[in-house]
Amino acid sequence: MTKVKVATAWLDCCSGCHMSFLDLDEALIGLADVIEITASPITDIKEFSPVDVGIIEGAVGNLHDEEVAKRLRANCKILMVWGDCACFGGIVNMRNLFSAEEVLHRYYNTESTAKGSNIPSSEDLPPLITVKPINQVVKVDCYVPGCPPSSKAIHYALAELLEGRIPILPSEMMRFD
Amino acid sequence: MSEITLTINDKQVKGKEGDTVLEICQANGIDVPTLCHLDGLSDVGACRMCVVEIERERRPVPACTYPARDGLVVKTDTEQLEKYRRQMLELIFTERNHFCMFCEQSGDCELQKLAYRYQMDNVRYPYTFPSLPVDSLSDYLVIDHSRCVLCGRCIRVCSEIVASHTLDFGRRGWRTLVGADLEQPLSESSCVSCGACVQACPTGAIFSKVNLYKGKTDECQQITTVCPACGVGCELNVMVKDNNLVRIEAPRLTEPRGPLCPIGRFELLYQTPTRVISPLVRGKQGELKECSLDKATQVIADRLRKTEDGFAGIVSTRIPNETLSLFHKFIGEVVGSDWIDTRDGESYRIITEGIRQFQNKRKGLDIECPIEEILKADCIVIAGANPEETHPIIGALVRRAVSQRGAKLIVIHLSRDVFPLWTDLWLKPRAGSEGVLLNGLAKVLIDKGLVKQEKIPAELVSSLSQYKADEVNKATGIDKEKLELAAEIYGRAERGVIIYGEGLLERDDPNLVTAVLNLADLTGNWVGDRLRVISLKTGANSRGAWELGLAVKGIKQNKPKGLYLLLADEQEDEELLNWLEGIDFLVVQASYHSPATSMADVVLPSPIWAEREGKYVAMDGRVLELKQVLQPKEGLLQDQEILIEISKKLGRKLSSS
Numbered sequence: 001m002t003k004v005k006v007a008t009a010w011l012d013c014c015s016g017c018h019m020s021f022l023d024l025d026e027a028l029i030g031l032a033d034v035i036e037i038t039a040s041p042i043t044d045i046k047e048f049s050p051v052d053v054g055i056i057e058g059a060v061g062n063l064h065d066e067e068v069a070k071r072l073r074a075n076c077k078i079l080m081v082w083g084d085c086a087c088f089g090g091i092v093n094m095r096n097l098f099s100a101e102e103v104l105h106r107y108y109n110t111e112s113t114a115k116g117s118n119i120p121s122s123e124d125l126p127p128l129i130t131v132k133p134i135n136q137v138v139k140v141d142c143y144v145p146g147c148p149p150s151s152k153a154i155h156y157a158l159a160e161l162l163e164g165r166i167p168i169l170p171s172e173m174m175r176f177d
Numbered sequence: 178m179s180e181i182t183l184t185i186n187d188k189q190v191k192g193k194e195g196d197t198v199l200e201i202c203q204a205n206g207i208d209v210p211t212l213c214h215l216d217g218l219s220d221v222g223a224c225r226m227c228v229v230e231i232e233r234e235r236r237p238v239p240a241c242t243y244p245a246r247d248g249l250v251v252k253t254d255t256e257q258l259e260k261y262r263r264q265m266l267e268l269i270f271t272e273r274n275h276f277c278m279f280c281e282q283s284g285d286c287e288l289q290k291l292a293y294r295y296q297m298d299n300v301r302y303p304y305t306f307p308s309l310p311v312d313s314l315s316d317y318l319v320i321d322h323s324r325c326v327l328c329g330r331c332i333r334v335c336s337e338i339v340a341s342h343t344l345d346f347g348r349r350g351w352r353t354l355v356g357a358d359l360e361q362p363l364s365e366s367s368c369v370s371c372g373a374c375v376q377a378c379p380t381g382a383i384f385s386k387v388n389l390y391k392g393k394t395d396e397c398q399q400i401t402t403v404c405p406a407c408g409v410g411c412e413l414n415v416m417v418k419d420n421n422l423v424r425i426e427a428p429r430l431t432e433p434r435g436p437l438c439p440i441g442r443f444e445l446l447y448q449t450p451t452r453v454i455s456p457l458v459r460g461k462q463g464e465l466k467e468c469s470l471d472k473a474t475q476v477i478a479d480r481l482r483k484t485e486d487g488f489a490g491i492v493s494t495r496i497p498n499e500t501l502s503l504f505h506k507f508i509g510e511v512v513g514s515d516w517i518d519t520r521d522g523e524s525y526r527i528i529t530e531g532i533r534q535f536q537n538k539r540k541g542l543d544i545e546c547p548i549e550e551i552l553k554a555d556c557i558v559i560a561g562a563n564p565e566e567t568h569p570i571i572g573a574l575v576r577r578a579v580s581q582r583g584a585k586l587i588v589i590h591l592s593r594d595v596f597p598l599w600t601d602l603w604l605k606p607r608a609g610s611e612g613v614l615l616n617g618l619a620k621v622l623i624d625k626g627l628v629k630q631e632k633i634p635a636e637l638v639s640s641l642s643q644y645k646a647d648e649v650n651k652a653t654g655i656d657k658e659k660l661e662l663a664a665e666i667y668g669r670a671e672r673g674v675i676i677y678g679e680g681l682l683e684r685d686d687p688n689l690v691t692a693v694l695n696l697a698d699l700t701g702n703w704v705g706d707r708l709r710v711i712s713l714k715t716g717a718n719s720r721g722a723w724e725l726g727l728a729v730k731g732i733k734q735n736k737p738k739g740l741y742l743l744l745a746d747e748q749e750d751e752e753l754l755n756w757l758e759g760i761d762f763l764v765v766q767a768s769y770h771s772p773a774t775s776m777a778d779v780v781l782p783s784p785i786w787a788e789r790e791g792k793y794v795a796m797d798g799r800v801l802e803l804k805q806v807l808q809p810k811e812g813l814l815q816d817q818e819i820l821i822e823i824s825k826k827l828g829r830k831l832s833s834s
Contacts, residue, residue: 084278087299088270091278096306130306135299143298147278174293176277177284 003036004162005051009072010041011065012092012131013058016148017082018042023151034162048075053161059085059092060137064126073138078166080142080157081134084176087145089133100128142166146175181247186254192245199227199240202253209253210262210291212379213328214241217431218337223328225265226291229253237261263295271302272351273309274323275380282381284393288326289380309354315363317370317385317443322354325382331355331374339436340576343368355382367598369569370439376426385424387443392418401428402804403793404441405495405746405786408714409434409548409570410795411441415787415806422446422787422807433549438569448785451770454811457780465780470814470822473779478826480739480762481512487738489516492727493747494716497791497803500816501722503833504743507820511829515730516737520747521715522728524682528712529723531690536634536698542720544694546674546707547797554578554709556670558663560589560693561611561680565596568713571676575599585666589614590680602663606653611681615692616641617649618664622699625661627668629701637695673702678713714796716747717803721794736760742773743816746785749773766816783816784809 010018018041024031035053039045048054054076060066073079084090095103108119134140144157144167153173160167178193185198185207192201197220202209212224222239229240232250237258240251252258269275269288277283309322327346332355335344343366347356357366374383397416404411414428425442429435456473457465481488490508492501508517519525532544551557551574565572576599578584585601591608606614620641622628646657667673675697681689693710702709714720722728739762746768757763757776765777768785790805809815814822817833824831 084276088276089304090276093274093276093304093306094279096304097274097308133299135301136303140299145298168296169298171293171296174296174298176289176292177280 003034004053005038006035006040006053006055007038007048007051007072007076008040008042008055008057009068011056011058011068011086011134012061013083013085013090015041015057017057017086017144017146017154020146020148020151021082021154024155025151027151027155031158035158048072050075052077054079055082056080056086056134057082059089060129060132060134061092061095062126062128066129066137069134069137078141078161079134079138080144080161080167081140082144082146082149082154084145084147086134087143088176089131090147092131095128096131103128142168144169147177150175181245183245183247183249183251185251194245194247196245197241198229198231198243198245198249198251201245202229202240202251207253209240210294211241212287212291212326213330215330215334215377215431217435218330218333218377221329221333224269224326226262228258228261228265230255230258259295262291263297266292266295266297267300267302269326270297270300271304273305273307273325280324280381281384281389282324284395286381287379305351312357312362313386314365315368315370317372317387317439318363318368318375318383319386320355320357320363320383321381323382324380325355326380327353327355328379329355330377330379331383334373334377334430334436337581338431338577339369339371339373339573340580341367341369341371341573342580344374369565369572370443371436371569371573372439372442373427373430373436375442376430385443387446388424391421392416392423394424397423400804400806402806403717403795403801404437404445405717405793405803406438406440406445407568408716408719408796409568410717410793410797410799410801411437411570412801413437413441413445417806420808422448433552433574434570436570436573440569445786449769452785452810453767453770453774453780453782454813456782457774457777459778465775465777470781470819473781474819474822474826476779477764477823481823481827484739484762486514487516488512488514488741489518489732489737489739490514490741490743491518491520491732492722492743493745494519494521494714494719494722495745495747495786496722496743496816497718497789497793498721498725499791499833500789501718501725501727503817503820503831505725505727507824507831508741511820511824511827511831512741516732517727518730518732519716519719519722519728520753521719522723522731523685523733524679524712524714525719525723525728526731527682527685527687528690530687532694534687534691535694536637542723543798544706544708545711545797546704546709547799548574548711550672550704550709551575551578551674551676551711552582554584554670554672554674555582556585556587556667556673558587558589558667558673558675558696559595560615560675560677561682561684561689562676562678562713563590563592563595563680564676564678564713567678567715571711571713572596575676585670587663587666602659602666604653604655604659604663606655609684610653611684612686612689612692613644613649613652614655614660615689615696617644617646617653617660618667619692619695619699620644620649621646621661621664622668622696625664625668627664628699630699633699667696668700670700672709673697673700674709674711675702676711676713679715682712711797717795718793720796720798721792724794738762740764742766742777743783744768744771744773745783745789745816766819781819782813783819784813788813789815 157167220241222242228237230252744767766781788809
């Protein structure tokens, strides 16, 4: 039996959703029999090859995030997103109440910062943009909200996909925090 | 009301004319989601969650504002409606900054629950990210406009139930904001900090600093008990987690006795200053030293054995009946003294003597009416009281009667600060001349034929003859026109309620109470066998203590040699502290360290309100149950157990039966 190929990525986030995935513990062993994780922060492979399922954690916060989301979308048949940041913008959204300049100034130049630090500038650094949930950049097929989603919710969503259904979390599994 | 029959979701259901479609759905167990609706408040159809389809209506209508008619055919659960509801939720979520992971209310939020119910796992609209202010200057409350859904529940509870009318919508359209008094900070507004808006808010837009992050409703045990703060006797819903107080809510927010005051809702949660945990006994060098209960009770017993007379007991009116009667027995049978009083015993003696003098009708405290009469009143006279300060829930009822029923409000007080925004007529008598004013008012009522009694007792008429208008003016400084206007308003009212309090009682004159009762009697203000008169009692169980006979004999005129002060968690005042000076042997049983405990020879611990149980009698005679909501701190004994211990040391058996 060929394994279902899965690629994952994390964008503007805390990686908590991936941690929740790893919290599946012994269930991971069973999953490993049926899915193959290709590119992922877990495998430290960053270049996407065509897969069945793409998974994104985190919101789109800069142009690099946008590029990664588009590339993964182009390489997967079904795109699933994990966590409130990817579904709604989440905690990353808080910075939308301020301009990128204000946010960087606060972070690098204020009383809470070590003296002498400067806002880094390099053409390699992607500029900050307004934080957006993934579905405002690319088409998303299914959502697993939660901050982070429980491993139960992640397991439910993966199991549904493996059964050939698009998962929608039942109300009792829904969490926004 | 005539009965009507509707068809809802293909089922025949009954309701009555005047009901809304939502009311009929709820009465028949048909689940319709709501957000801006709160039982007991008027409906405004702001959120559109309760949309239903009604045959021959062109579009879905909100069930909460749609008047039901006989023969209506209603659908509440079609696929289309469910789609609309989810769409409404998405619009609400994108309108402001609703992000649950950094909201205190997450887990206790009606908006979140609806989003879960409708499996809202994404939002199809762009977020607007409005930059909205937060008002956190109030002692208790915070308004975070980012979380507001503009349902208006806070505004309606503030005006319809608390009758403070502090909150309202300001600005227009999508810029609309809930604001206090034309967008003042809450702390500088007319807000009475009752917290009704906190309880009414379905999201985290208005929350309290006092309960912040202490626990979610689901994690708490909920116990309904009675407030220990004043004589009104409000019901409290106390939430407890791991033997800690988390939050206090009103179990019936929208009923007349429903709203709470800042003391009942917030202050009771604070447990400061330091608790008395161990008994203390004054040592040889005059310092208070911790000791065992055994030693402390022995010291008291030894001293009581020596004292032949002159030993007295004063008890807090926060103590429930069972403990009060045991304390009564303890002072009477064990100490052998009839010298016992409550903190507010003086008020009792004045009120009961005033009632006794009133045409010699011996009805006792039962002559007063229940506080619900305030809501039915068309005229309210406040005499020497400031309910908004001392009994805020009475204040709310007065404001409701004035603002919603058009009741006229007459204030007899030295200060203009009593209902300053609501008063129709303010009479300011010179200090000490309140009696002349009340009697002068009675005379005007008789002279102008405004009395409803057929036969006025001749002695009353003759005793009032001295209160001619110019005499009254000379004594009180109030001119004839004002006096006559007051008599007109009160005399012509059909249901005139008089509320009096400490301003009259502190004159130490039962005749003032008699004068108040005479006014009500003359104008026929009887409800059954009760007069429309309410005296404001300070303690939660003042009336219970008085009825148990604990305040019959005053003790403050003569200073006792020894005193047992059962203060519990009540705060002492300057007057009591001054009086305590020079007492030879002072036992203070108290929950908190205070100036009174530092004066004591023996200090004994006492539980706080939440750790006690028993019966209270509210100021209008209702018997209420104080329930124990916390286990006593560090296994402290109950007050009565300590009294029994001391009795044992004296070889006496004290039992609570």
